[in-house]
Amino acid sequence: MDFVNQLQRKFIDYSSSLHREGIVDDQFTQLRKLEDENSPHFVMEVASLFFEDCEKLINNMAIALEQKQGVDFKQIDECIHQLKGSSSSIGAMRVKNACIAFRSFSGAQNREGCLRCLQQLSHEYSLLKNKLQTLFRVSVASRCLYVCLVIFCRENEPAEPFPDVLVFQLEKQIVAAGGSIPRVH
Amino acid sequence: YLGGAFDVESLVENLLGQLAGNQAILVNVYDVTNSSDHLIMYGHQNQDGDLALLHESKLDFGDPFRKHTMICRYHQKAPTSWTALTTAFLFFVICLLVGYILYGAAIHIVKVEDDFHEMQELKVRAEAADVAKSQFLATVSHEIRTPMNGILGMLALLLDTDLSSTQRDYAQTAQVCGKALITLINEVLDRAKIEAGKLQMETVPFDLRSILDDVLSLFSEKSRNKGVELAVFVSDKVPEMVMGDPGRFRQIITNLVGNSVKFTERGHIFVKVHLAENSKPMAEAKAETCLNGGSDEGVLVSSAHQFKTLSGYEAADERNSWDSFKYLVADEESRYNASINMPLAGETSQNVTLMVSVEDTGIGIPLIAQDRVFMPFMQADSSTSRNYGGTGIGLSITKCLVELMGGHISFVSRPQVGSTFSFTAAFGRCKKASFSDTKKSNTEDLPSSFQGLKAIVVDGKPNGHVFKLPKMILLATNITNAELEKAKAAGFSDTTIMKPVRASMVAACLQQVLGIGKKRQAGKDMLNGSLVLRSLLYRKKILVVDDNMVNRRVAAGALKKFGAAVECADSGKAALKLLQIPHYFDACFMDIQMPEMDGFEATRRIRKMESQANEQINGGSIDEESARKGKWHVPILAMTADVIHATYDECLKCGMDGYVSKPF
Numbered sequence: 001m002d003f004v005n006q007l008q009r010k011f012i013d014y015s016s017s018l019h020r021e022g023i024v025d026d027q028f029t030q031l032r033k034l035e036d037e038n039s040p041h042f043v044m045e046v047a048s049l050f051f052e053d054c055e056k057l058i059n060n061m062a063i064a065l066e067q068k069q070g071v072d073f074k075q076i077d078e079c080i081h082q083l084k085g086s087s088s089s090i091g092a093m094r095v096k097n098a099c100i101a102f103r104s105f106s107g108a109q110n111r112e113g114c115l116r117c118l119q120q121l122s123h124e125y126s127l128l129k130n131k132l133q134t135l136f137r138v139s140v141a142s143r144c145l146y147v148c149l150v151i152f153c154r155e156n157e158p159a160e161p162f163p164d165v166l167v168f169q170l171e172k173q174i175v176a177a178g179g180s181i182p183r184v185h
Numbered sequence: 186y187l188g189g190a191f192d193v194e195s196l197v198e199n200l201l202g203q204l205a206g207n208q209a210i211l212v213n214v215y216d217v218t219n220s221s222d223h224l225i226m227y228g229h230q231n232q233d234g235d236l237a238l239l240h241e242s243k244l245d246f247g248d249p250f251r252k253h254t255m256i257c258r259y260h261q262k263a264p265t266s267w268t269a270l271t272t273a274f275l276f277f278v279i280c281l282l283v284g285y286i287l288y289g290a291a292i293h294i295v296k297v298e299d300d301f302h303e304m305q306e307l308k309v310r311a312e313a314a315d316v317a318k319s320q321f322l323a324t325v326s327h328e329i330r331t332p333m334n335g336i337l338g339m340l341a342l343l344l345d346t347d348l349s350s351t352q353r354d355y356a357q358t359a360q361v362c363g364k365a366l367i368t369l370i371n372e373v374l375d376r377a378k379i380e381a382g383k384l385q386m387e388t389v390p391f392d393l394r395s396i397l398d399d400v401l402s403l404f405s406e407k408s409r410n411k412g413v414e415l416a417v418f419v420s421d422k423v424p425e426m427v428m429g430d431p432g433r434f435r436q437i438i439t440n441l442v443g444n445s446v447k448f449t450e451r452g453h454i455f456v457k458v459h460l461a462e463n464s465k466p467m468a469e470a471k472a473e474t475c476l477n478g479g480s481d482e483g484v485l486v487s488s489a490h491q492f493k494t495l496s497g498y499e500a501a502d503e504r505n506s507w508d509s510f511k512y513l514v515a516d517e518e519s520r521y522n523a524s525i526n527m528p529l530a531g532e533t534s535q536n537v538t539l540m541v542s543v544e545d546t547g548i549g550i551p552l553i554a555q556d557r558v559f560m561p562f563m564q565a566d567s568s569t570s571r572n573y574g575g576t577g578i579g580l581s582i583t584k585c586l587v588e589l590m591g592g593h594i595s596f597v598s599r600p601q602v603g604s605t606f607s608f609t610a611a612f613g614r615c616k617k618a619s620f621s622d623t624k625k626s627n628t629e630d631l632p633s634s635f636q637g638l639k640a641i642v643v644d645g646k647p648n649g650h651v652f653k654l655p656k657m658i659l660l661a662t663n664i665t666n667a668e669l670e671k672a673k674a675a676g677f678s679d680t681t682i683m684k685p686v687r688a689s690m691v692a693a694c695l696q697q698v699l700g701i702g703k704k705r706q707a708g709k710d711m712l713n714g715s716l717v718l719r720s721l722l723y724r725k726k727i728l729v730v731d732d733n734m735v736n737r738r739v740a741a742g743a744l745k746k747f748g749a750a751v752e753c754a755d756s757g758k759a760a761l762k763l764l765q766i767p768h769y770f771d772a773c774f775m776d777i778q779m780p781e782m783d784g785f786e787a788t789r790r791i792r793k794m795e796s797q798a799n800e801q802i803n804g805g806s807i808d809e810e811s812a813r814k815g816k817w818h819v820p821i822l823a824m825t826a827d828v829i830h831a832t833y834d835e836c837l838k839c840g841m842d843g844y845v846s847k848p849f
Contacts, residue, residue, distance in 0.1 A: 027848045031739065034746050041345055042742050050735045081778065085826065086735035089848045144338070 011138055018135070023128055027091030047132050050090045054125050057083045061118055065111065076106045076114065083121075094124045194227070209260035214244060218251045226253065237262075322377045326370045333370070337363045372582060379585045386589055390615045391431035393458065393539075394419050400438045404446050413446070414453040422460050427537060428613030433586050438541070440579040441606050445545035452546025452603065461538035461609050538592070538611045546603035555598060559584045583608075723748035726769050730760040730787070731776035731824065740774060740824070740849040757782030757790075764791050764819060766798045772820045774845065777832070785839045788821050792840035795819070824849065 018024045028043075035042045057079045064075050084099040098121045105113035201210050213228030236258060244253035340360045348356065378384045397417045408415040438456070445454045550558060559580050587594040591611035598604035727749045729740045734755075741751040752770075754760045757779055764770065773791075777784035795817040802816075823836045823844040836844050 031742070034742050036746065039742060039745065046735060046738050046742065049738055053733070053735055078780070082733055085847065086733050088826065089733075089736045089739045091848065140342075144335075 011135075014135060014138065018131055022093050023131055024091050025093040027088065029091070031091060044136050046090055047136070050086055050092070051129055053086050054083060054095070058118070058122055058125065065114055065118060071109075071111055071114075073106050073109050073114075077103070080106060092128050095121065095128055098124045197227075211258050211260050213256045213258075215254050215256065216251055217254050233260075319377045323374055326374045326377075330367065330370055333363060333367055337367065372579065375582050379582065384585070384589060386433060387430040388428050388613065389431065390426045390428050391434075392426055393423060393434075394425075396431055396435050397438065397456065397458070400435060400442055403439065404442055407446050408454065411446070411450060413449050413451065414455075415442075415446075416453065417456045417458075419458045420460065423458055423539060424537060424614065426615035427539075428615055429590065429610070433590070434610070437583050437586050437608070437610075438543075440583045441543040444579065444606075445543055445547060445604070449545045449547030449603070454543065454545045457542050457544070459540050461540040535613060536611050537614055538609055540607060540609045542605055542607035544603065544605040549600040549602055549604050550596075550598040551600050555596075558596070559594075718747045721747070725749045725771040727751050728754060728760065728763060728770050728773040730754045730757065730773065730779075730784070732756060732779045733776075736776065736824075736847070736849065743849055756780075757784065757787030760787050761790055761794075764794070766794060766817055768819070770819055772822065774822050774824050774849075775841070777823050777825045777836075784823055784841075785835060788823075788841050789839045791819070791821065 019029075031043050031046060039045075061076050061079050064072050064079075080099050080102050084096055084103070087095040087099060098117065102114065102117035102121060105117050197212065201212060204210075211228065211233075214226040216224035216226050238259055240257040242255050242257075244255050246253060337360060340356055340363065343356050344353065344360065375384070397419065401415060401417055404415060442454065442456065584594050587608045587610060592609035594606065594608035596604055596606040722744060727744050729737055729744070729751055730753075731737045731740065732755055737753045737755070741753055744751045752763065754763055757775075758781065760773070760775065761782075764773065775784040775787060779787075798817045820842045821840070823832075823841050824847050825832055825836075825844055826847040833844060
């Protein structure tokens with residue numbers, strides 16, 4: 001079970017680092033709390049929607065800023081507004097802050113500033129995407145591993161409680177599959 | 186001094202003859218001064234007689250220079266003593282025999298001891314083999330379970346992803362098979378555990394009614410599809426909480442009800458829970474009705490609605506008919522009223538014995554198979570497994586569990602009529618103090634504001650208590666969604682509950698229809714905010730309007746968590762379409778900043794629609810449905826990121842009821 005403990009610790013460290021670095025904020029935690037047996041992949045789904053949305057908006061803004069004839073700042077403003085809304089819904093703090101900064105430049109109709117901001121925004125978005133995808137990969141992998149290990153090492157229970165949502169999901173899955181959750185007597 | 190002449194030889198012979206008795210003795214006297222040359226002084230020259238036995242004795246004539254010796258011997262050889270020989274021989278033989286017997290006995294003892302040691306060893310090995318067999322079985326089952334769980338876990342994950350319908354179908358079939366396999370393995374393991382005597386009963390407080398509720402919900406889908414009525418009745422005298430093993434009790438009920446569901450195609454499945462003491466007068470009541478010519482119900486017509494049972498179909502055990510049920514309930518009530526001041530003997534004791542019966546109108550058990558029913562791996566017929574599935578272990582495990590609970594299980598079954606399984610079980614009474622420790626179940630408790638309300642249950646077969654209620658709630662066994670909507674739209678009923686009737690469903694339904702929520706004290710509200718939210722939002726239809734997909738998803742997710750039914754719209758126009766009168770939405774969350782038509786504009790238009798509809802109601806045609814609905818005003822709440830006073834004023838101006846801040 002030592003391995004599982006390590007895995008847990010890694011997971012906890014990783015997710016707390018996301019909070020520490022300001023990549024996600026409390027809204028993300030709230031979203032994670034919404035996961036239960038009825039919607040076990042809620043956060044992943046919302047995140048994928050956000051990635052799609054964000055990429056589309058960034059592309060649109062890039063195209064708009066490339067225009068030789070004249071940059072349509074109104075459109076850019078709208079895109080930023082959208083992005084700000086969705087990033088705050090998912091709790092992507094740094095992306096949201098980048099949007100706020102971007103807004104001031106687009107309001108001032110400063111093309112150079114906008115380009116710089118767009119680059120910053122892309123950077124923040126890539127960072128967020130990487131981190132979240134790693135998080136999901138770890139959670140899925142550890143989910144499978146936990147199922148196997150918990151059943152194999154039936155005498156021992158992990159020392160620290162597993163991240164709340166995953167424990168809940170896994171227990172429900174195990175019970176639903178007809179197994180039983182080992183209890184230390 | 187007298188001198189005489191004696192013939193010494195003849196004198197000695199006579200003397201010796203006298204002395205010798207029967208035998209003639211020959212005496213020889215020798216002068217043995219010269220040891221090599223014996224001089225015969227007296228006696229015959231020839232040495233005859235029995236030379237074997239010689240008696241030699243010294244003679245002293247007083248002559249210092251000469252030595253004499255006398256040798257006596259028998260004249261005749263002693264004849265062989267046959268008696269002695271025979272005795273000796275016989276004695277010898279007897280000794281031999283005795284020796285042989287003792288030897289034989291000793292050998293036997295040694296052999297028996299050896300056998301004994303061998304048997305002991307073999308016994309130990311046999312026991313070890315038995316234990317090993319059980320362990321092997323358990324281990325193998327466990328080992329099978331592990332990858333099986335892995336498979337099922339993966340299948341569950343797979344089913345959560347996007348699949349085409351064929352793929353989904355395949356995955357679901359695999360999942361069903363896997364679950365069946367897991368159930369089988371669990372049953373086998375249970376049997377092994379029971380055999381090894383390792384099955385232990387927990388003693389924790391639990392709520393009987395909620396377990397029955399759960400089991401009912403497990404089978405509600407299946408029974409609904411088959412058109413079979415499923416109901417549970419728990420007598421009032423059964424305490425709320427009892428001490429026992431909830432898992433095993435659930436297993437027993439699931440097994441019995443599962444069997445009933447499997448083998449019943451028409452009619453009903455009725456589960457009853459009483460106190461065991463009350464079942465005695467029930468038996469007496471049955472005897473009475475039988476004596477009083479109650480056999481008019483014995484007419485063997487298999488068509489429905491002839492018999493006073495739950496579904497109208499005949500049930501195997503006449504004792505459970507409506508008459509005895511009425512009698513039982515009345516009896517319980519009268520007893521309760523009488524004993525309010527006097528505690529009954531049973532109530533002060535530590536244990537409460539319950540009697541549970543599961544009655545169904547299925548195919549029954551053929552008479553030949555009835556005595557084999559509780560044996561493991563026995564099914565009524567070799568074709569049963571093929572036609573109905575299952576392995577036949579369930580009832581034997583159930584029997585063991587019931588007996589472990591200190592009860593007894595029996596059944597009454599008539600082929601083609603149905604079966605009624607009954608069992609008793611002993612539980613401990615729960616002290617009031619331990620109530621606070623128990624975990625509250627997820628389902629809400631019926632709010633206390635329902636107490637004192639009365640409701641009528643209208644049923645073609647009047648088998649229920651009598652309550653009165655102005656709102657109409659339709660209880661449906663088997664109804665499609667379209668029929669449901671039609672019923673609602675026609676004003677036939679305010680809402681519908683699908684049978685089997687469960688406490689949680691009734692609570693939610695009544696709340697929805699009557700608008701009665703949980704009335705908590707202000708202080709207690711904060712203790713469990715989510716419970717309050719759940720009671721507010723449960724089964725409410727909410728509309729979420731936002732042009733951004735992420736925001737819609739997050740809002741919908743948050744609302745669905747508390748049990749609301751959420752629909753999404755991506756623009757003001759779509760919202761308008763959905764909120765056309767009449768609609769069934771309880772509330773609407775509207776984003777303010779949307780392209781084309783923003784939140785304010787949409788709300789203004791919606792309020793205009795509503796005021797038009799309201800005028801129609803007040804002024805002209807009094808429509809049945811609208812009158813029932815009252816004034817049209819759907820609560821609209823704005824979703825906005827910047828919560829400044831100006832925005833709030835603007836919201837109120839266009840008719841919104843409030844706002845919530847973003848992020849949701």
